[in-house]
Amino acid sequence: GSGSTGTDDSERTIAGRVDSQDSTVSDGENADPRCTRQNSVSSVSQSLREWDIPYDELDRGEVIGKGRFGIVYSGNWHGHVAIKELRMDYVNDEKTLEAFKAEVSTFRKTRHENLVLFMGACMKPPRLAIVTSLCKGRTLYTHIHVQKDKFNMSKTIMIAQQISQGMGYLHARGIVHKDLKTKNIFLESGKVVITDFGLFNVTRLCFDTRRGNWLSIPPGWLCYLAPEVMRSLRVVQKQDDGLPFTPYSDIYCFGTVWYELLCGEWPHKGLPPEAIIWQVGRGMKPSLANLQASRDVKDILMACWSYQPYERPEFSNIQITLNKLPKKRLHRSPSHPIHLSRSAES
Numbered sequence: 001g002s003g004s005t006g007t008d009d010s011e012r013t014i015a016g017r018v019d020s021q022d023s024t025v026s027d028g029e030n031a032d033p034r035c036t037r038q039n040s041v042s043s044v045s046q047s048l049r050e051w052d053i054p055y056d057e058l059d060r061g062e063v064i065g066k067g068r069f070g071i072v073y074s075g076n077w078h079g080h081v082a083i084k085e086l087r088m089d090y091v092n093d094e095k096t097l098e099a100f101k102a103e104v105s106t107f108r109k110t111r112h113e114n115l116v117l118f119m120g121a122c123m124k125p126p127r128l129a130i131v132t133s134l135c136k137g138r139t140l141y142t143h144i145h146v147q148k149d150k151f152n153m154s155k156t157i158m159i160a161q162q163i164s165q166g167m168g169y170l171h172a173r174g175i176v177h178k179d180l181k182t183k184n185i186f187l188e189s190g191k192v193v194i195t196d197f198g199l200f201n202v203t204r205l206c207f208d209t210r211r212g213n214w215l216s217i218p219p220g221w222l223c224y225l226a227p228e229v230m231r232s233l234r235v236v237q238k239q240d241d242g243l244p245f246t247p248y249s250d251i252y253c254f255g256t257v258w259y260e261l262l263c264g265e266w267p268h269k270g271l272p273p274e275a276i277i278w279q280v281g282r283g284m285k286p287s288l289a290n291l292q293a294s295r296d297v298k299d300i301l302m303a304c305w306s307y308q309p310y311e312r313p314e315f316s317n318i319q320i321t322l323n324k325l326p327k328k329r330l331h332r333s334p335s336h337p338i339h340l341s342r343s344a345e346s
């Protein structure tokens, strides 16, 4: 269904170690999606093999940074690439390996100019890594929060449009991003490139630092959590319990990104984590006191941050609404009539 990550079949396949058969459909562009589904058992393992990169073939360069996933290196593999290495001290069971392979099997389905190019993965322990194209620009996070860049309205809308296009494509392919945030959105000479879709399960399993009654919360993460995700934080004690990420929770994240683009800061600024968890879980939205913007612009925020997941608009609706926004000014122009875009309810 639209709420799944599309990895159900793959997980079963990998767990069952089903070998590919001769009838496997090719993973090429002409593959009929219906055939792909019918043959998912064979095509998943086939495609996993097709995307396997022997670790020795990678020419690993310098460290770009460290994240939840592990260390990210720049490198060379038929050109400049980013190599995301999973920290192997955390991959000590079959389950983590299976989760990794399942995530990898969804990447083969992603071909969109606003999504980072997935090139392959090293899937043989002790070397697990994901290889993607190397993003040359800076992340939206760096632009907004480090460089304090101010985008004009036309650029802000252009960026939001491209994010919606990439995200709309992911959702149409049955993939939930699960970690849409400004740190995972690059801007390369005007082009938006979204990274790290579908990787959250792996990071959760690898970096499970929760002990006893403690919950480890990465900095800057809370403001992207939809109420339903926030409310389930407390029950995520066992490894088996995942957080309920859905396409709707991705929309909530988009709302937060839209806010950051408009305001140049995080929602809930200055609030302690406990207060954010309590307020969002109870249906309170971040204050818009710092946002000088037209009604239409705020309506997008409010719709994306709807308490009820199904009231949040789909990316196709968001695109239509963004298209209608006046591109000239951030503040409401008196000559522009207030247009209430209630796309969430349409």
Ligand code: ADP
Pocket (backbone or CB within 6 Å): 064, 065, 066, 067, 068, 069, 070, 072, 082, 116, 132, 133, 134, 135, 136, 139, 183, 184, 195, 196
């Ligand atoms: P986070 O997304 O939380 O910053 P990551 O592990 O995804 O953590 O990234 C670690 C660092 O590597 C970040 O500085 C990020 O910008 C950089 N990075 C990740 N993917 C790429 C990529 N494809 N191209 C260039 N830099 C990347």
Ligand code: MG
Pocket (backbone or CB within 6 Å): 067, 183, 184, 195, 196
């Ligand atoms: Mg990232």
